[in-house]
Amino acid sequence: MYNRIRMKAADMFSLKGRVALVTGASSGLGVQFAKALADNGAAVALVARRADRLKSLKDEIEGKGGRAVAIEADVTDHAAVARTFDAAEKAFGTVTILVNNAGIAHGGRAVEMPPEEWRKVLSTNLDAVFFWAQEAARRLLAAKKQGAIVNIASVLGLAVSKGAVAYAAAKAGVVQVTKALAVELAFKGVRVNAIAPGWFVTEMNRDYLTSEAGSKLTRDIPVGRFGRDGDLDGTLLLLASEAGAYITGATVVVDGGQMVALRG
Numbered sequence: 001m002y003n004r005i006r007m008k009a010a011d012m013f014s015l016k017g018r019v020a021l022v023t024g025a026s027s028g029l030g031v032q033f034a035k036a037l038a039d040n041g042a043a044v045a046l047v048a049r050r051a052d053r054l055k056s057l058k059d060e061i062e063g064k065g066g067r068a069v070a071i072e073a074d075v076t077d078h079a080a081v082a083r084t085f086d087a088a089e090k091a092f093g094t095v096t097i098l099v100n101n102a103g104i105a106h107g108g109r110a111v112e113m114p115p116e117e118w119r120k121v122l123s124t125n126l127d128a129v130f131f132w133a134q135e136a137a138r139r140l141l142a143a144k145k146q147g148a149i150v151n152i153a154s155v156l157g158l159a160v161s162k163g164a165v166a167y168a169a170a171k172a173g174v175v176q177v178t179k180a181l182a183v184e185l186a187f188k189g190v191r192v193n194a195i196a197p198g199w200f201v202t203e204m205n206r207d208y209l210t211s212e213a214g215s216k217l218t219r220d221i222p223v224g225r226f227g228r229d230g231d232l233d234g235t236l237l238l239l240a241s242e243a244g245a246y247i248t249g250a251t252v253v254v255d256g257g258q259m260v261a262l263r264g
Contacts, residue, residue: 012243016041019092020240021085023075023132024102026053028202029152029232033099036233037240038066042097045088046070067092075102075128081135089139096147097240098136100129100174103152105204110165118166125170130177137181137190146189148240151178153194155255171196175251182249191248193239198255200227222257 024030026048054070157171
């Protein structure tokens with residue numbers, strides 16, 4: 001056990017000796033999360049469907065002296081969950097940090113949404129979050145190890161906008177799943193928290209956010225810009241490391257002040 005009173009910041013946030021698994025690691029926020037974890041000492045299992053992109057990220061991490069393994073998997077394939085954790089354990093040992101990042105977006109009016117689209121969004125953005133967290137927790141308990149689960153929610157899970165009914169419902173579910181798991185697992189040393197990002201420019205939304213209509217959204221963001229690569233790193237490291245040892249069940253909003261401005 002660390003003497004937390006006398007720990008230096010570099011030690012508190014260090015992930016040396018930890019094993020992290022990041023879903024949706026082939027693009028967007030997942031790539032940045034994986035790099036931040038590796039840069040701070042964790043061995044990282046990179047999980048996504050696009051094997052070529054995973055290999056490129058793996059090579060980049062290893063080129064900087066880190067450790068990574070690429071595991072091709074679809075987060076909505078329930079049979080792939082155990083197989084992926086098995087592969088991560090074979091490479092590095094028990095996964096002690098899970099970043100549930102994989103997700104998809106949708107847009108359109110609620111009255112026009114077909115059932116298959118609703119199910120697709122909920123399956124990826126909510127169901128997968130629970131089942132991957134469940135598997136991580138089961139293995140941590142079996143190994144009698146402490147760990148951290150970080151679920152990626154969204155400000156749209158806390159407030160809504162037009163055209164995002166399924167996404168908002170799924171992300172609100174992620175917030176509640178985070179709280180429920182935190183209550184059940186805290187006594188075993190497994191912390192469960194969520195990050196709720198605001199608008200971040202990623203491959204998934206770049207065309208819209210860089211358009212004239214999208215750029216107007218910055219008017220509602222007190223810091224005057226969208227999130228950039230690295231803006232979530234500090235929050236992720238806090239929740240994944242010893243620095244956040246007394247934090248569980250929390251949803252940390254990282255949105256440049258947008259939610260505060262909207263609430264007044």
